[in-house]
Amino acid sequence: GTMLQNAPALRELSLSHCYMGSAGARRLADGLSSKNNIVEKLDISGNRLRAEEAGIFARVLLANQNLKSLVLSDNTIGDAGALELAVALRQNNTLDLLNLECNNIGSDGATALADALVLNDSLKDLNLAWNNIGDDGATSIAEMLTRNESIEKVSIGGGFDEKGLKAF
Secondary structure: OOHHHHOOOOOEEEOOOOOOHHHHHHHHHHHHOOOOOOOOEEEOOOOOOOHHHHHHHHHHHHHOOOOOEEEOOOOOOHHHHHHHHHHHHOOOOOOOEEEOOOOOOOHHHHHHHHHHHHHOOOOOEEEOOOOOOHHHHHHHHHHHHOOOOOOOEEEOOOOOOHHHHHHO
């Protein structure tokens, strides 16, 4: 976190599978929220992050105007973490890639993200693959796509049945 406050050229940071925990997530978020920070791509996949840490990075999305890519795949943020990120996505206008693959996100989380993305015009790539978003979550994502003109790619493989498939 301290290093990020004084790293004027660092644009991409991958800390995947470091098992940073809550304290590490807070320190990293502090650095990413610094005015001097210019990181555009952050990969924190596979760090056993939960809803609490998703909330920490949701606040980064509100404070950081440089971050364009956030990879949170292979964590366990669940619906509660997706709800936290959805709140931030309603206001964030810089993020263009959000990877939430394999995060135990269900229909409530997918629906919250879909509702937020109706208002978001910067996100281009959303990955919700390997979650259990259910038919209701898939339907919400499909409906959001009819109103959002910026999203170019969505990955939602699995986790829903015929009703969700029909929505697409």
